[in-house]
Amino acid sequence: MNLRTQWPVLPILAGLASGLLTACGTESGDSGDSGSSVVMGMSDDVLATDPASGYDPGSWLLFNNVFQSLLSFPKGSTEPQPEAAKRCAFTDEATKVYECTLKDGLKFSNGDALTSQDVKFSFDRMLKINDDAGPAIMFPMLSKVETPDEKTVVFHLNTPDATFPSKIASGAGSLVDHTQYDADGLREDGEAVGSGPYQLDSFSEDEAVFSVNENYKGTADVHNDGVTLKLFHGDQSALRQELLDNKIDIAYRGLGASDIADIEQGDDQKVELVEGTSAEVQHLVFNMDDPVAGQLGVRKAMAYLIDRDALINDVYQGTATPLYSIIPAGIAGHNTAFFDTYGARPSKARAAAALDADGIAGKVKLTLWSTPSRYGPATGSLLKAIAAQLNASGLFDADVQSVAFDQYEKDIEAGKYGVYVKGWVPDYPDADNFTAPFFGKGNVLGNNYSNNTITGTLIPRTAAQSDRSATDADYGKLQDIVADELPVLPVWQAKQYAVTREGVYGLEYCLDASTVFRFWELSKG
Numbered sequence: 001m002n003l004r005t006q007w008p009v010l011p012i013l014a015g016l017a018s019g020l021l022t023a024c025g026t027e028s029g030d031s032g033d034s035g036s037s038v039v040m041g042m043s044d045d046v047l048a049t050d051p052a053s054g055y056d057p058g059s060w061l062l063f064n065n066v067f068q069s070l071l072s073f074p075k076g077s078t079e080p081q082p083e084a085a086k087r088c089a090f091t092d093e094a095t096k097v098y099e100c101t102l103k104d105g106l107k108f109s110n111g112d113a114l115t116s117q118d119v120k121f122s123f124d125r126m127l128k129i130n131d132d133a134g135p136a137i138m139f140p141m142l143s144k145v146e147t148p149d150e151k152t153v154v155f156h157l158n159t160p161d162a163t164f165p166s167k168i169a170s171g172a173g174s175l176v177d178h179t180q181y182d183a184d185g186l187r188e189d190g191e192a193v194g195s196g197p198y199q200l201d202s203f204s205e206d207e208a209v210f211s212v213n214e215n216y217k218g219t220a221d222v223h224n225d226g227v228t229l230k231l232f233h234g235d236q237s238a239l240r241q242e243l244l245d246n247k248i249d250i251a252y253r254g255l256g257a258s259d260i261a262d263i264e265q266g267d268d269q270k271v272e273l274v275e276g277t278s279a280e281v282q283h284l285v286f287n288m289d290d291p292v293a294g295q296l297g298v299r300k301a302m303a304y305l306i307d308r309d310a311l312i313n314d315v316y317q318g319t320a321t322p323l324y325s326i327i328p329a330g331i332a333g334h335n336t337a338f339f340d341t342y343g344a345r346p347s348k349a350r351a352a353a354a355l356d357a358d359g360i361a362g363k364v365k366l367t368l369w370s371t372p373s374r375y376g377p378a379t380g381s382l383l384k385a386i387a388a389q390l391n392a393s394g395l396f397d398a399d400v401q402s403v404a405f406d407q408y409e410k411d412i413e414a415g416k417y418g419v420y421v422k423g424w425v426p427d428y429p430d431a432d433n434f435t436a437p438f439f440g441k442g443n444v445l446g447n448n449y450s451n452n453t454i455t456g457t458l459i460p461r462t463a464a465q466s467d468r469s470a471t472d473a474d475y476g477k478l479q480d481i482v483a484d485e486l487p488v489l490p491v492w493q494a495k496q497y498a499v500t501r502e503g504v505y506g507l508e509y510c511l512d513a514s515t516v517f518r519f520w521e522l523s524k525g
Contacts, residue, residue: 036524037226038504041239041248043255045231049203050187051174052126053134057253057425058231060171065210065227065519066109067174067194068218070100070119070153071165073514075521078429080169083218084114084195088165091154095162095466098155107215108177109199116147121178123155129186135172138427160464166428170515197222197520206231210519223506223523234373243271243499249524250507251499252517257317257378260497270502274511279328280494281434282375282423284368284386286487289448292366293418297358299486301351303342305393306386312492315382319497323490325479326434332468333431333475337483338490348393355395363397366390368419370400371408375423382491383421412446422488426515431475432463439482449487454478 042061048054051063072083082088088100106114123145130136143158157164167173180193190203197220198210211226230248232239240259243251255263263273284302286293293299308322321329324339342350355364368383376382383400390396403411411417422445426433437444439454458478462471482488496511506521 036224037228038224038250038519038522038524039228039230039248040250040252040522041230041232041242042251042253043232043234043236043239044253045233046203046208046229047133048186049190049192049200050181051122051135051171051176052129052181053131053186054171055133055135055137060515061229061517062192062200062208063171063174063194064196064516065198066192066196066200066213067171067176068106068114068196068216069169069171069173069175070102071169071173072219073169073429073516074219075509075514075518076512078166078514080165081219083169084119084175090162090466095160095164095464096157098157098164100153100155102151102153103217104151106195106217108180108193108195109213109215110177110180110193111215112177112179112193114175114177114195115150116153117150118175118178119153120145120147121181121183122173122175125176125181125183126172128183131186135170135427138167138170138172159460162464162466162468163428163430163432166430170428172427196220198227201226206233220518220520222520224520227519227522234377236377243501246270246501249501249504250522255497255499257315257319260319260499261317263499272500272502274498274500274507275495278494278496279331279429279434280423280425280496281323281326281328282379282382282421282491282494283326284489284491285420285422285445285447286449286489287415287418287420287447288487289415290418292364295358295360296486297355297360298364298366299489300342300354301364301395302390303338303486303489304347304351304354305390305395306489306491307346307389308491309344310389311382311385315378315385316492320492320494323493326438326482326488326490327431327475327479328434328493331426331429331431331434333472333479335476335479337476337479341483346389346393348395351393351395364395366396366398366419367417368398368400368421369408369411369417370402370421371405372402374405374408375421379421379423386491415446415448429514430468431471432459435459435475435478436463438488439478445488447487449485451481451485454481 044058046058047056048059068084070085071080074081085100086103091097091099127136141157141159141161143156146154177193192200197216199213201209201211208229239251242248288294312320324336327334370379370383387398387400390398436459440459458474462474465471503525505523509521510517
C-alpha cells in the first residue's frame with residue numbers, strides 16, 4: 001500500500017484541523033452566496049478520477065466533491081452524519097452488521113437514479129479490483145453487501161469495527177453509477193459520474209474544471225458557480241507567483257515554509273494567510289531486522305538525541321509542531337508517551353547509557369534514507385539536520401541518502417534500509433487510523449515490527465468499541481508500548497496553511513478535522 005501522504009506533507013496541508021482556524025477576513029458572513037467561480041491552485045497531482053483507484057490527497061479532494069458517500073463529515077465535526085443515506089446504524093451489539101437506508105430521489109449527475117444496487121456495486125467493485133493504489137485495503141473486515149430492496153443496504157463485517165461509519169464517510173466510500181463503470185476494471189477516460197455537489201466537466205494533466213451538479217440531493221449548500229483546480233505538479237514557485245499575480249484565488253497544498261513566512265511578514269494586504277492545525281504526521285521508521293537499527297540501544301540513543309524544537313525552528317520555520325506520540329494531538333486517545341519516556345531536550349548522557357546497556361561501543365554508523373518530494377520538499381533538509389544532531393553528540397556517524405520513490409518503496413520492501421522516513425495523511429479522524437495500519441497485522445511501514453499485545457488485544461478491542469471515548473486507556477497502553485519498543489520515532493505534526501486573495505470566503509470551513517476540502521463552502525465577494 002502507498003501511504004496516503006503525497007508530497008507535499010508540509011505545507012500547505014490537507015485536512016485535520018482540530019478547532020477553529022485563524023485568519024484575517026475569512027468569515028463569509030452575508031457574502032457567501034455570490035455565485036462566482038473560484039480558481040484554486042494545488043501542488044499535488046490528482047492521480048485518479050476513479051474512486052476504486054485513488055488513495056492520495058489530490059484524488060480524494062476530487063472524490064469528496066464529485067461523489068457522494070452514504071455518510072459525510074459535517075464542517076467542524078469528526079462524527080459522520082447521513083449524506084446519501086437517510087439513516088445508518090449498527091443493528092447488532094457486536095458491531096458486525098451495519099444497515100443504511102437511502103434518501104428518496106437520489107440521482108447521479110447524468111440523471112440516472114441512485115439505488116442500493118449502485119451502493120453494492122461500488123463496494124463490490126472496489127474490493128474486486130483491489131487496486132494497489134486504491135482504498136480497498138481499508139476494508140479487510142467487509143464480508144459482503146446485501147440489498148433487501150432498492151433503498152436498503154446491509155454491510156456484513158467479518159470482524160467488529162466501530163470505525164466502519166467513518167471509513168465509508170471518507171473518499172473510500174464514494175458511490176458510482178453501475179451503468180457507467182466496469183465491474184472488473186478501472187475507468188481510464190478521465191471522466192467521472194457521481195452524485196455529489198459537483199460534476200467533473202473536464203480533466204487534464206494541468207487542470208480540472210467542476211460545475212454545480214443540479215441533480216445533487218444532500219447536505220451541502222453550494223456557494224459558488226463552480227471551481228477550477230489548477231495543478232502545479234510540485235512547482236512551488238509557480239504556485240506562489242500565480243497567487244501573487246491574481247491568476248488564482250487560493251493556493252492550497254504546496255507553499256514552502258519560506259513562502260509562508262514571506263507572505264505572513266509581507267505588506268500585500270490583498271493576500272491572506274489561513275492557518276490551522278493538522279494531524280498529518282511524519283516519523284522515522286526503524287527496520288527491526290536491520291543489524292544496526294534493529295538494536296534497541298541505537299533506537300533509544302536516537303530518541304534521546306533528536307531535538308524536535310530545533311528541527312521545527314530551523315527546517316520548518318515554525319510551520320509544524322513537535323510530535324511525541326504516534327497519535328497526534330487533536331485526535332482522541334492522544335498521549336505524550338515519547339515526551340514522557342525520552343524528554344524534550346537532548347541528553348548525550350542518556351543516549352550513551354542506552355548504547356552501553358546494549359553493549360554497543362564506538363560510533364554508530366548509520367544511513368538515514370529519504371525520497372525527494374514525496375513526503376515534503378523539506379524532508380531532505382530534515383534528515384540532514386537529524387544526522388547533524390546525531391553526529392554532534394560524538395556517538396554517531398550518520399549520513400543521508402535519497403532515492404526516487406519507486407525504488408525507495410522497493411528497497412523498503414526488500415529490507416535494505418535501517419532507518420527511513422514515512423509520512424501519513426489520515427483517511428478518517430480516529431486513533432484507529434494512526435495505529436492499525438502501522439502496528440496491526442501486515443503493517444504498511446514494512447519494518448518487520450509486531451507486538452502480540454497490540455495485534456491480539458489492543459487493536460481488536462479498540463476496533464470493536466462503539467463508544468470511542470472508552471478506547472483512551474487502550475490507546476494509551478498501545479502508545480506506551482510503541483515508545484518503549486521504538487519501531488518508529490515520531491518527529492513532527494503538521495500545521496495547516498492556505499493562502500487566499502482578498503474577497504474569497506469560506507475557506508475556514510474547508511480545513512477541519514474531517515480531512516474533507518469542501519468546494520461548496522467557497523465563494524467570492
